[in-house]
Amino acid sequence: MAQVEKRVPGTERIQTVEMRGITKRFPGVLANDKVDFDVRAGEVHALLGENGAGKSTLMKILYGMYAPDEGEILINDTHVEIHSPTDAIQYGIGMIHQHFMLVETLTVTENVALGLPSSRGLLTDLDAVSKRIRELAQVYGLQVDPNAYIWQLAVGQRQRVEIIKALYRGADLLILDEPTAVLTPQEVDEFFATIRQMVAEGHAIIFISHKLHEVLAISQRVTVLRDGKRVASRETAGCTKADLARMMVGREIRVMPEKPPAQVGDVMLELRQVQAQSDLGTAGLKGVSLQVYAGEILGLAGVSGNGQRELAQVVCGLRPITSGRVLLKNEDVTGMLPGELTKRMLAYIPEERMKDAMIQQFTVCENIILRDHNKPPYAQRGFLRHNIIGEYTDKLIQYFKVKTPSRDTQARHLSGGNIQKVVLARELSRQPRVLVAAQPTRGLDIGATEYVHNRLIEERQKGTAILLISEDLDEILALSDRIAVIYEGKIMGVVNRQEATAEQLGLLMAGVKEELTPA
Amino acid sequence: MIEDLFSTTVLVGILASGIRLATPYLYAAIGETFGQRSGVLNLGVDGQMLLGAFAAFYVALTYQNLWLGILAAIIVGGLMGLAMAYVTVNLQAQQGISGIGFYLFGLGMSDLLFQKLLGTVETVRGFPSLYIPFLSDIPFLGDIFFRQNILVYLAYLLVPLAWFVMNKTTLGLKIRAVGENPEAADSLGVSVARVRYFSIILGGMLSGVAGASMSIALLNVFQQNMTSGLGFIAVALVYFGGWRPGGVLLGALLFSMVNALQLWIQVKGIQIPSDFAVMMPYVLTILVLVLAVQRVRPPSALTKPFERES
Ligand SMILES: Nc1ncnc2c1ncn2[C@@H]1O[C@H](COP(=O)(O)OP(=O)(O)OP(=O)(O)O)[C@@H](O)[C@H]1O
Ligand SMILES: [Mg+2]
Numbered sequence: 017m018a019q020v021e022k023r024v025p026g027t028e029r030i031q032t033v034e035m036r037g038i039t040k041r042f043p044g045v046l047a048n049d050k051v052d053f054d055v056r057a058g059e060v061h062a063l064l065g066e067n068g069a070g071k072s073t074l075m076k077i078l079y080g081m082y083a084p085d086e087g088e089i090l091i092n093d094t095h096v097e098i099h100s101p102t103d104a105i106q107y108g109i110g111m112i113h114q115h116f117m118l119v120e121t122l123t124v125t126e127n128v129a130l131g132l133p134s135s136r137g138l139l140t141d142l143d144a145v146s147k148r149i150r151e152l153a154q155v156y157g158l159q160v161d162p163n164a165y166i167w168q169l170a171v172g173q174r175q176r177v178e179i180i181k182a183l184y185r186g187a188d189l190l191i192l193d194e195p196t197a198v199l200t201p202q203e204v205d206e207f208f209a210t211i212r213q214m215v216a217e218g219h220a221i222i223f224i225s226h227k228l229h230e231v232l233a234i235s236q237r238v239t240v241l242r243d244g245k246r247v248a249s250r251e252t253a254g255c256t257k258a259d260l261a262r263m264m265v266g267r268e269i270r271v272m273p274e275k276p277p278a279q280v281g282d283v284m285l286e287l288r289q290v291q292a293q294s295d296l297g298t299a300g301l302k303g304v305s306l307q308v309y310a311g312e313i314l315g316l317a318g319v320s321g322n323g324q325r326e327l328a329q330v331v332c333g334l335r336p337i338t339s340g341r342v343l344l345k346n347e348d349v350t351g352m353l354p355g356e357l358t359k360r361m362l363a364y365i366p367e368e369r370m371k372d373a374m375i376q377q378f379t380v381c382e383n384i385i386l387r388d389h390n391k392p393p394y395a396q397r398g399f400l401r402h403n404i405i406g407e408y409t410d411k412l413i414q415y416f417k418v419k420t421p422s423r424d425t426q427a428r429h430l431s432g433g434n435i436q437k438v439v440l441a442r443e444l445s446r447q448p449r450v451l452v453a454a455q456p457t458r459g460l461d462i463g464a465t466e467y468v469h470n471r472l473i474e475e476r477q478k479g480t481a482i483l484l485i486s487e488d489l490d491e492i493l494a495l496s497d498r499i500a501v502i503y504e505g506k507i508m509g510v511v512n513r514q515e516a517t518a519e520q521l522g523l524l525m526a527g528v529k530e531e532l533t534p535a
Numbered sequence: 536m537i538e539d540l541f542s543t544t545v546l547v548g549i550l551a552s553g554i555r556l557a558t559p560y561l562y563a564a565i566g567e568t569f570g571q572r573s574g575v576l577n578l579g580v581d582g583q584m585l586l587g588a589f590a591a592f593y594v595a596l597t598y599q600n601l602w603l604g605i606l607a608a609i610i611v612g613g614l615m616g617l618a619m620a621y622v623t624v625n626l627q628a629q630q631g632i633s634g635i636g637f638y639l640f641g642l643g644m645s646d647l648l649f650q651k652l653l654g655t656v657e658t659v660r661g662f663p664s665l666y667i668p669f670l671s672d673i674p675f676l677g678d679i680f681f682r683q684n685i686l687v688y689l690a691y692l693l694v695p696l697a698w699f700v701m702n703k704t705t706l707g708l709k710i711r712a713v714g715e716n717p718e719a720a721d722s723l724g725v726s727v728a729r730v731r732y733f734s735i736i737l738g739g740m741l742s743g744v745a746g747a748s749m750s751i752a753l754l755n756v757f758q759q760n761m762t763s764g765l766g767f768i769a770v771a772l773v774y775f776g777g778w779r780p781g782g783v784l785l786g787a788l789l790f791s792m793v794n795a796l797q798l799w800i801q802v803k804g805i806q807i808p809s810d811f812a813v814m815m816p817y818v819l820t821i822l823v824l825v826l827a828v829q830r831v832r833p834p835s836a837l838t839k840p841f842e843r844e845s
Contacts, residue, residue, distance in 0.1 A: 081843075083721075130709065
């Protein structure tokens, strides 16, 4: 089997890793400001902070992707220089990125073997590698088919491949950047079992998450960053959610928003027996019927991959319908293009915001007017009016509290949470009558989540019909007036919020149907 | 006249020359496959071929040694590849445009050298036909397959070899990964630059040999622009072949068979205007590309320069 030669000074394995006084500047941003951070073998150290606090940056420095402007790194009390991921790997550091680093057209085994010396010299030793993958999978509960291609795998499985990749390279320290953001609750449980196993075997883990209950459940220590500075570092035992939230945001956070009673109006959005294909060409939606009324939030609950994505795309004109009808305020809009739907005041906050909601190389300004770039006041006789666009953008940046060096910063340089705020600003400022929000708070810190929740409720008060698609059951329960559950492309049932319980919804999400009082 | 077309001798003749004519396409397109699988589109193939063709011809003529000619073509093609690699990998130039630049350079330079060093069209005694014992005596098949020159045989051997390198070696794995997702490969310590350099230089060397196969094995002359765009067809064949050596072989054969037929029609003076005959392979390329394009996805990072953030 291929093994990476380790250059850890002193001992064989990583006992401690220490980052001292790390400072990193980007144009216009101080991403890390003299941060101290350390992690030991056999513990999970959680890293908390709002969007843009500098968590990913700090970890990328440890993994050799960014060079720090100041500060030093010590492994087992010896100073080390980490200039590239290769160096990091050789020291026994592995990182699982917020955005996966997998080659989709290669198999699991090929992805793991990539870049490693082979026991057969110039030839690949894929059989040996896949045997070792099975062993690792066995020990750590990371079930995945070594011969599957990455493009065939669901998100949760891809993540297992990333972990296997790191373990295979003999990683003693694993950096996990928001690993649970894309997992279903069941997958999170399995994932935590894997982490506990790794810790028991003497691995060190750095765990980044915005979900405070996860941090409390899995970590022994927690460090909080705010605006690039370390503001706290302590034992997790004895901390409460409220403590953590206060340290992160510097103020009290109401975890669940307050909601005035709904003022329900007419049907604004209606789906009648809609069928559509999934990306793989299989049946994605198998006859979905739904109604969303003005002034209500209809929550669509379900385990990921049961047709939520297809449903959102169908409503927004991004996916063809094979049969059935879609109506916007009693008008048949089946088969209309997104542009025509935009004119009818439909707004969409897509799940894959990096890909579907933004043009990464465009500035914040340009992204803000993406939908209305050809209309006055932003354009006149075919020319963009930059002053007006700029002022408008500044207003939204302020109103939506987007953290960006300037309105002319490219979207790809913003942190995940702030990208989401830009999308939100664009879509909500258009005064929509129907809003489709898919996973609107995924990857957002608690402050931003609270903010988005409040904005959605505000929209509801204005009489907007909101279809909220979320895999986070707590979010669904907190915001919805009615809850629909989707399973394998079919609606299992629709219940009023007051009558819904988490247990009952959980059963429906798993495809178990009981007698329900229709709402 | 028309019945002539279908007599067995004629058919054997057309098939044999079809097999032979595929040679330069195979070298050039297999080389280009490596480059494209690593994410670099090299449109300078034709220029590399022309310089390779001239280098091989000149060295073979001067030193009366054909293998020395091949070596010269490999070196010249490799140097062209090195330059292309520097421009696209280090300077991150737009690949299509710089490829065209290299094509024009090769076209002009080969002609200049030809004028200065030779001046007139001369001929060499190219690689002779190599009869494979026993096999060459099989009726029909022997004539078609086993009475070719050594460069033809090597071209066909290159196909399984390229497949093997691409799919069974660690190097091939790296090439495929770098062409699909250079960020991922980089994060695992694979040097994107080194892999691309290797692939482009290898492509250049094979293009050089492709040129040599024309000037000292098939035609045994050197003329200005003797490839007449063959290198561009080779690039098209890579798309047609779905970036797989086997597919490239299929495309090269299809193309060269039509070419052989077309040549024969011209020789026979059959009643089709010769311009139409000459057009046939090119029209076919366009048709086939239009039909083939949906089938396979190109490497995701094709034509995209890679730069690590810092
Ligand atoms: N490559 C870059 N160029 C310019 N600015 C950057 C770059 N990477 C990050 N930043 C900025 O540095 C700050 C810290 O970003 P970082 O990605 O570390 O935040 P984070 O804590 O991981 O946030 P999130 O929870 O949203 O992922 C942000 O303001 C971001 O805009
Ligand atoms: Mg981050």
